[in-house]
Amino acid sequence: MDDNWWVTNLKALESRPQRLEALTAMNTTIAREAALPRQTIERLLTTAELYDCANPAADSHAPKDQAVDVTLELLCHCLDQLTMDTADEQLPSLLRRGLTHSNPALRAQVLASLLKELRRQMTAGQVRTLPNNELILLILDELKQPDTEGTSVAINILSIVLGQRINDPDVQAMLVQLLKQNEIVRCCAYELAVFLAKKSATLLNAVTFILDAALSELDNDDVLLQASVMELLVPLAEQNHGLSYMERRRVLDILSFRVQRIDEHPLDALLIPSIMKFFGKIAVYQPLKIIGGYPHMLGCLFVQLLSEDESILPTAMDTLANLATSPQGKILLNMHFSAAMEKSFERYGSHIKKLSAHIKERLLNSLDVIYDFKTPPAKEINTILKNWYECFAGGAHANTIMDLINTPFPDLQMAALALLKTICKYNWGIVALKNTGGAVEFLLSRQKDLHRDIKYMKWQIMEILSASAEFSPTETIRFTAYVNEGPYHVQADLDVATEPQGNA
Template sequence: MEDSWWVANLKALESRPQRLEALITMNTTIAKDAALSRQIIERLLTTAELYDCANSAADSHVPKDQAVDVTLELLGHCLDQLAMDTADEQLPSLLRRGLTHQNPALRALVLARLLKELRRQLVAGQVRTLPNNELIFLILDELKQPDTEGTSLAINILSIVLVQRLSDADVQAKLVHLLQQNEIVRCCAYELAVVLAKESAATLSAVKFILDAALSELDNDDVLLQASVMELLVPLAKQNHGLSYMERRRVLDIISTRVQSIEEHPLEALLIPSIMKFFGKIAAYQPLKIIAGYPHMLACLFQQLQSEDESILPTAMDTLANLASTPQGKMLLHLHFNAAVEESFKIYGSYTKKLSAPIKERLLNSLDVIYEVETPPTKELNAILKSWYECFAGGAHANVIMDLINTPFPDLQMAALALLKTICKYDWGIVALKNTGGAVEFLLSRQRDLHRNIKYIKWQIMEILSASAEFSPTETVRFTAYVNEGPYHVQADLDIATEPQGNA
């Protein structure tokens, strides 16, 4: 189409009765033409009337949702055809209207296309150098918007491009300005700083002023804000330079003292689940630091696990799973807290009989994390896990798990079967299953009313059993036949037809 055709249709947007027809016409055309000139793309991306059509304000002449949807689709086609070169000085002016628009869906659309291009550059091994700060400032402004899809997109973009200009005084000033906003915006800045700081000690140093501001929030009276900041700080401990920074600032010590001072400050009891989650997640990266270094935190955790309080048990169960998620974590727990772990597993066994179905499911999922190992465990670790399991099950059998499989709750059934599958990766787990009356028969059954996912997990377990030496040749043949038939095999019904006898 000639440039004049596009000018005429864009002009038609000024007339509300003609607006929808013009939008549909342009959208249909651009969808078919994948080679529009740069001039036309620039005209479309800089026309104010087109962006007005993306506003969700009511319009008596145009069906609101349809007009907005067509506009977003049209602008999406424009962005797809734009050579989004981040080194291009014109790019910020072409994206400005979209990045500053009141419709969050449009802002997210532009951000998503920009992130896609930056990730392409990352894969290619070279992120183009930005000519100035204009684009960075536009993206940083997204963090001041209400929390939307655009927030995470903006943080992902900034994690790629901001490293180029972190030392720039104007960029630093813009970041400081974010720290002067409300707590939601500040938390976005903290999240961005953690993402950047993870990359290297140098970038951590450049955003240290933001991290320091985050740590100051831990003295805030707002429990929810403190919990949010703790959650944001966790990934920092994954890298040694990040953990070193946290140790220098005594972050772990400061947070752990909250647990010890609950009697003096009862309101801080509300923080305990968040503190447990914080230490548990860090323990997944740094088990020695947490398990050996903060015994009173572990003592508090085991106390929570015995509480029967369904409001705190899920977090406590997840925390124990994080502590024991690595081979080192399991060994350290055995070394320092084995009696408490065994007692907790016994309590878990009792919980399967009296707590609500969602908590039972969370319990099973946490056990699955503990027993899932990437590499075969050592002989010592294998013995430890066997001992813990028998504390949970009350012996070398799987009756507790089978009882949960036989409940009427599909999600609970799947969680129980998933744990059984994980347990069967150990020889002692297969023996426990073998020792459980009715377990093998249930796995071999072809019940038609079972959920599709349950049938698949059953089939996976049979695949493990068919390769085990614990069963007789006859049983192994049956298991192999089941596996070969597939997870969703349906046995044919044998109907014996009889003809009615005629009168003699």
């Protein structure tokens, strides 16, 4: 279509009766054209009347305007055909109307297109340098909007490009403005700052004023806000320069002290699960710092693990899993808290018989995290894990796990089978399964009423057993045949015909 055709249809948008027909015609044309001229795309992206068509009805009870959907689709086609060079000085003016529009769906659409381009540049090995701060200011403004699908996309974009302009006075002023907004907006700023600070000590220094503001929230009376801020700060400790910043600000010491003085400030008891989670997640990356440096926190955790309070047990079990995720974490826990770990695993064996199904499932999942590995563990860790398992199971068998597999709860069955599969990666785990009456027979059975996922998990376990030297050649042949038949093999029913006996 020539330029006049587009101009005529865009002009028709001024008349509401003609609007849908004109939008549909343009949308059909652009969807059919592989590549429209650049000037046509620019005209569409900068025409105010087109964006007016993307405004939803102000009255929530009004019927949905079909024109809005067609407009969003048309603009999406435009963005797909736009050569979105972030080094182009024209790009902010082409995206401005979309990024400042009142319809959050449209803003999210534009942001998604921009993020896609930036990720393409990252894959290619270099993010283009922005010619000025216009685009960054437009995207920062999205964080001040009510929380929408575009918020997380905006944070992802800014985490890629904001470092280029972080010291620009206008950018700094906008960041300061974000810190004066409501708690949702402030938390977006904190999340963005953590994204940047993780990258380098230089960027951390540039956003220190935001991180300091985040830390000040830990004195807030709002328990949920404090918990959210702790969750946001965790990734900062993944890098040594981030952990150093937190140590300079004595974050870990202050939180640990609050736990120690819980009797003086009873309301802080509401924060203990969040504080435990905070320390546990940091321990995944810094096990020596947490396990060796904060024995009181570990003591508090073990007290929680021994309780039967289902409101705190899930977080406590997840925290122990985080502490014991890394090889170093396992060794340190055994070195400094051997008796407490054995007692906790013994209590796990008790919990798994008494507590509700969803807590049992959470417990099994946390054990799976502790026992799973990417590379075979060293002999010392293998011995530690065997000891912990036998404390949990009450000996070198898998009776406890098999009891859970035989429950009528599919999710619990799957969690138990997943742990059994992980345990069978260890030779002592295979021996434990072998010592369990009925376990091998269950795995070899071809019950028709089992869920597909359970059948597949059984098949995976049999695959491990078929490669083990713990079984006799006859058993290994049976296991191999099972594996070769596949997880969903159905055994044929054998009808044995018998001739009726005649009268003597």
